Amino acid sequence: MTVTDLVSYEDALASFDPVMGLEVHVELGTATKMFCGCSTAPGAEPNAHTCPVCLGMPGSLPVVNATAVESAVRIGLALGCDIASWCRFARKNYFYPDMPKNYQISQYDEPIAFDGHLDVELEDGEVFRVGIERAHMEEDTGKSTHIGGATGRIHGAVHSLLDYNRAGIPLIEIVTKPIEGAGARAPEVARAYVAELRELIRSLGVSEARMEMGQLRCDVNLSLRPHGRETFGTRSETKNVNSLRSVERATRFEIQRHAAVLSSGGTIVQETRHFHEEDGSTTSGRIKEEAEDYRYFPEPDLVPVAPEGAWVEELRAALPELPRLRRQRLKAEWGLSDHEMRSVLNAGAIQPILDTIAAGAPADQARKWWMGELARRANESGTEPAALPITPAQVARITALVADGSLNDKLARQVIEGVLAGEGEPDAVVEQRGLKIVSDEGALGAAVDEAIAANPAIADKVRGGKVAAAGALVGAVMKTTRGQADAGRARELILERLAPQG
Amino acid sequence: MPGITREEVAHLARLSRLELKDEELDHFAGQLDVIIGAVARVSDVADEDVPPTSHPLPLTNVMRADEVRPSLTPEQALSGAPAREQQRFKVPQILGED
Numbered sequence: 001m002t003v004t005d006l007v008s009y010e011d012a013l014a015s016f017d018p019v020m021g022l023e024v025h026v027e028l029g030t031a032t033k034m035f036c037g038c039s040t041a042p043g044a045e046p047n048a049h050t051c052p053v054c055l056g057m058p059g060s061l062p063v064v065n066a067t068a069v070e071s072a073v074r075i076g077l078a079l080g081c082d083i084a085s086w087c088r089f090a091r092k093n094y095f096y097p098d099m100p101k102n103y104q105i106s107q108y109d110e111p112i113a114f115d116g117h118l119d120v121e122l123e124d125g126e127v128f129r130v131g132i133e134r135a136h137m138e139e140d141t142g143k144s145t146h147i148g149g150a151t152g153r154i155h156g157a158v159h160s161l162l163d164y165n166r167a168g169i170p171l172i173e174i175v176t177k178p179i180e181g182a183g184a185r186a187p188e189v190a191r192a193y194v195a196e197l198r199e200l201i202r203s204l205g206v207s208e209a210r211m212e213m214g215q216l217r218c219d220v221n222l223s224l225r226p227h228g229r230e231t232f233g234t235r236s237e238t239k240n241v242n243s244l245r246s247v248e249r250a251t252r253f254e255i256q257r258h259a260a261v262l263s264s265g266g267t268i269v270q271e272t273r274h275f276h277e278e279d280g281s282t283t284s285g286r287i288k289e290e291a292e293d294y295r296y297f298p299e300p301d302l303v304p305v306a307p308e309g310a311w312v313e314e315l316r317a318a319l320p321e322l323p324r325l326r327r328q329r330l331k332a333e334w335g336l337s338d339h340e341m342r343s344v345l346n347a348g349a350i351q352p353i354l355d356t357i358a359a360g361a362p363a364d365q366a367r368k369w370w371m372g373e374l375a376r377r378a379n380e381s382g383t384e385p386a387a388l389p390i391t392p393a394q395v396a397r398i399t400a401l402v403a404d405g406s407l408n409d410k411l412a413r414q415v416i417e418g419v420l421a422g423e424g425e426p427d428a429v430v431e432q433r434g435l436k437i438v439s440d441e442g443a444l445g446a447a448v449d450e451a452i453a454a455n456p457a458i459a460d461k462v463r464g465g466k467v468a469a470a471g472a473l474v475g476a477v478m479k480t481t482r483g484q485a486d487a488g489r490a491r492e493l494i495l496e497r498l499a500p501q502g
Numbered sequence: 503m504p505g506i507t508r509e510e511v512a513h514l515a516r517l518s519r520l521e522l523k524d525e526e527l528d529h530f531a532g533q534l535d536v537i538i539g540a541v542a543r544v545s546d547v548a549d550e551d552v553p554p555t556s557h558p559l560p561l562t563n564v565m566r567a568d569e570v571r572p573s574l575t576p577e578q579a580l581s582g583a584p585a586r587e588q589q590r591f592k593v594p595q596i597l598g599e600d
Binding site: 030032037039045046047052063066068086088093095100144145146160162163164293295298302303306 | 518570574
């Protein structure tokens with residue numbers, strides 16, 4: 001392996017025009033595998049979710065999962081694709097132990113969905129249209145553990161161990177058309193595309209599409225051509241780039257690497273490459289030329305899939321609002337800027353906010369709590385806001401308690417803390433922790449008198465007409481009531497007592 | 503042109519990780535050529551109104567509901583494995599990636 005010299009990103013773009021192709025694999029969230037009734041639930045012990053079909057035993061026969069086909073059609077429709085009226089599965093033959101059959105059932109020249117597009121929005125609001133070549137159905141492979149190598153990688157391993165629980169889980173592979181014209185923004189377009197596709201998949205409810213769980217995986221194909229040339233250069237394929245940030249980094253790295261090779265008079269080898277999370281680099285995997293002879297042929301064990309037109313139209317009519325259009329609508333409804341809306345999106349807070357509004361909270365309050373205290377707590381515990389142990393209904397109840405003056409923001413945060421700690425419903429937390437605001441005149445009046453007595457100089461200022469100085473007295477009241485006073489009422493009482501002129 | 507060459511048989515053998523001696527290649531190439539020639543005669547019989555057929559049955563959309571069925575136990579799954587370790591199938595060193 002040679003050390004890769006890079007040219008600067010700016011120099012690379014000055015000489016070359018990048019062309020990308022992105023292949024995304026989505027693991028569907030079906031209960032069972034693509035061709036057998038084995039569970040897809042994660043976390044099972046090794047080889048506990050296997051049967052003669054997914055172990056490739058002689059005489060076993062695959063049967064297609066109806067929900068997986070429906071999911072494939074819905075994904076295709078949401079991507080604006082044509083849906084094949086008739087298509088077949090195909091065998092992709094290869095010699096590798098991650099598929100015990102020695103072939104993967106996939107689709108070859110007859111994908112179930114083809115010729116669509118996905119509009120993605122970049123940071124500055126520019127919309128870039130990415131063409132979709134095809135979306136096809138296939139099955140996931142088993143999981144290999146390599147033993148004896150230095151880093152658990154295949155390199156230097158003396159043998160490997162196979163767990164086939166994942167073998168046969170339904171996958172949809174979504175392939176873009178060549179993405180041209182992105183120029184220097186290619187890495188950003190790649191990232192935005194994967195992010196938008198993930199949103200789309202989630203909105204359809206066909207997969208949770210969690211990249212860190214391997215439910216959505218991206219391969220980045222990249223080539224460079226000199227400016228002005230039509231034909232594509234030789235591409236490299238960087239496999240398994242599994243976070244949004246990595247998609248951007250891998251694309252950027254490959255642009256710089258290709259440019260370095262081409263500028264020094266070298267040629268790019270068509271090969272797969274591995275991405276390294278630690279430093280954002282890629283290294284050579286396998287040379288493609290001779291290995292790529294999959295001898296595809298129609299799968300004889302499965303009959304064709306022929307989605308009926310009427311059924312496809314039913315599915316089309318029932319599609320949810322596309323994420324980008326929904327974001328535009330909500331942005332207008334909530335009166336947010338592009339930047340604010342993107343923050344809400346990036347925080348993963350859109351759905352919780354909507355659910356909280358549906359539970360009766362005003363939009364601005366729902367947004368305030370999910371983007372503030374709850375986003376902070378989610379961040380601390382390394383989860384998405386939606387995964388916090390608090391329901392939108394509970395958040396809505398807390399906003400109602402703030403609105404009617406029972407809680408102020410500080411107390412509300414303590415209620416949230418209590419709910420998250422499993423202390424029960426908001427009202428129960430208020431009760432148990434004694435968090436109700438102090439607004440009864442007796443207790444509050446006493447606190448006000450105490451504050452005035454303890455701060456004669458400030459009281460004199462207020463008496464002298466400096467109403468702003470009353471704030472310090474309100475602060476003293478809040479302190480003696482440990483934050484539980486109704487600040488507005490306290491201020492009124494202070495001013496009544498000190499009767500300032502003017 | 504139906505038929506298969508010795509080179510193609512050698513290529514397939516390599517893809518299948520089968521080590522064939524020279525005389526075996528000659529032997530199998532001849533046999534396979536005869537078999538493929540016999541199968542190819544179907545094309546002579548089929549008129550232009552007979553489309554290429556991958557399935558003999560006029561069926562489409564044979565599917566099952568997405569309902570979990572019992573799997574094998576890991577013990578059953580591994581019972582035929584030549585080697586195992588950590589409740590997984592143990593395979594020899596893998597040469598070449600991916």
